[in-house]
Amino acid sequence: MRRPALFLATVMFLLLIGACTPVTPPTFRGTFYEDLARHYAPVIYQGAATDQDFITRVNFDGDWVGNNNWENQPTGDLSAYVYYSVIETETHWFIFYSLFHPRDYEPHPCEQGGCHENDLESIQLAILKDGSTYGRLQAMETLAHNDIFLYPLDGAVGPGYLKVDGPLQVEDGRPVIYVETYGHGIRGRPVGMRKGTVIYRVGEQAERPSDINDEATYALRPIYDDLWQRRHQVGPGRLFDRPFFYGLDLIPAAFDGDNWGADKANTPWGYDQARDFKLHVGDWFLDPAKAMSFHATFPQPFSHRYLFNPYLADLRLLSANGESLRGKGARE
Numbered sequence: 001m002r003r004p005a006l007f008l009a010t011v012m013f014l015l016l017i018g019a020c021t022p023v024t025p026p027t028f029r030g031t032f033y034e035d036l037a038r039h040y041a042p043v044i045y046q047g048a049a050t051d052q053d054f055i056t057r058v059n060f061d062g063d064w065v066g067n068n069n070w071e072n073q074p075t076g077d078l079s080a081y082v083y084y085s086v087i088e089t090e091t092h093w094f095i096f097y098s099l100f101h102p103r104d105y106e107p108h109p110c111e112q113g114g115c116h117e118n119d120l121e122s123i124q125l126a127i128l129k130d131g132s133t134y135g136r137l138q139a140m141e142t143l144a145h146n147d148i149f150l151y152p153l154d155g156a157v158g159p160g161y162l163k164v165d166g167p168l169q170v171e172d173g174r175p176v177i178y179v180e181t182y183g184h185g186i187r188g189r190p191v192g193m194r195k196g197t198v199i200y201r202v203g204e205q206a207e208r209p210s211d212i213n214d215e216a217t218y219a220l221r222p223i224y225d226d227l228w229q230r231r232h233q234v235g236p237g238r239l240f241d242r243p244f245f246y247g248l249d250l251i252p253a254a255f256d257g258d259n260w261g262a263d264k265a266n267t268p269w270g271y272d273q274a275r276d277f278k279l280h281v282g283d284w285f286l287d288p289a290k291a292m293s294f295h296a297t298f299p300q301p302f303s304h305r306y307l308f309n310p311y312l313a314d315l316r317l318l319s320a321n322g323e324s325l326r327g328k329g330a331r332e
């Protein structure tokens with residue numbers, strides 16, 4: 001066989017192998033990262049006026065369609081879930097938690113404005129790998145609508161782009177967060193808590209609170225398995241919408257939604273807040289070492305070299321030595 005023919009045959013063979021081999025993406029389930037996320041899973045004080053303030057999973061209505069979630073809120077399963085992810089550098093673990101509500105609403109009628117379908121507000125923790133099993137919690141950032149707020153626990157962590165909103169509250173080593181009623185913005189201190197309060201703690205069971213003053217356990221779900229794997233489901237009637245370029249890849253900035261506005265709720269990798277000109281949309285989730293060290297001042301050691309970042313790896317934006325290639329011109 002002449003060389004071009006041999007080459008062609010080899011390519012055809014590899015394509016055939018690729019087409020026949022089921023691609024199983026890595027999973028967080030059963031890994032140390034899941035243990036770590038469970039170890040630091042927050043205690044959630046959820047302001048609650050109605051069951052529209054109960055946290056749940058994105059497929060609470062039995063499907064992965066975004067624009068029927070407002071409609072299905074009254075009939076869907078409101079068992080409690082929190083989404084999580086872990087990214088690791090040489091010196092830190094960054095744990096991201098996202099809380100989903102089918103509706104973001106107001107005490108007044110939605111005709112007066114302020115409501116939208118789907119709602120995802122998030123927090124991120126920076127854990128110093130100090131040689132102990134679960135490391136040492138250094139700081140938390142929380143998202144509330146248009147802003148990200150900073151809460152150091154380690155006295156050596158100081159303000160950066162963000163001011164310090166207060167000290168990080170902990171309960172049994174877990175961060176305590178407050179989720180406002182109606183709009184579900186998250187803070188490290190009680191803000192916008194109206195009517196009742198549901199206290200959620202991590203557990204094995206996903207429980208549904210019985211009323212707006214109750215305690216319930218939530219189960220964890222991996223962002224990587226549940227949401228990131230569906231990032232190509234984009235467009236009206238699908239899960240996501242508002243694609244944007246991160247590197248050379250289009251990923252969706254929002255959940256598909258159509259009540260009281262189009263596509264109003266962000267994905268974990270779609271937040272636009274606290275960026276200035278230093279960060280790209282997506283960096284807070286996808287490149288947390290860069291984002292958090294811009295938002296806050298961390299003591300050394302603080303590495304920007306990733307040991308585990310499956311998102312940048314999937315986007316082919318991870319260099320051989322673990323650095324983000326986003327904005328480096330390598331694939332742009």
Ligand SMILES: [Ca+2]
Pocket residue numbers: 058059061062063064065066067068069072
């Ligand atoms: Ca749905």
Ligand SMILES: [Ca+2]
Pocket residue numbers: 066067068069070071117257258259
């Ligand atoms: Ca809808």
Ligand SMILES: [Ca+2]
Pocket residue numbers: 104119120121145183184185
């Ligand atoms: Ca909201």
Ligand SMILES: [Ca+2]
Pocket residue numbers: 235236241242256257262263
């Ligand atoms: Ca849409």
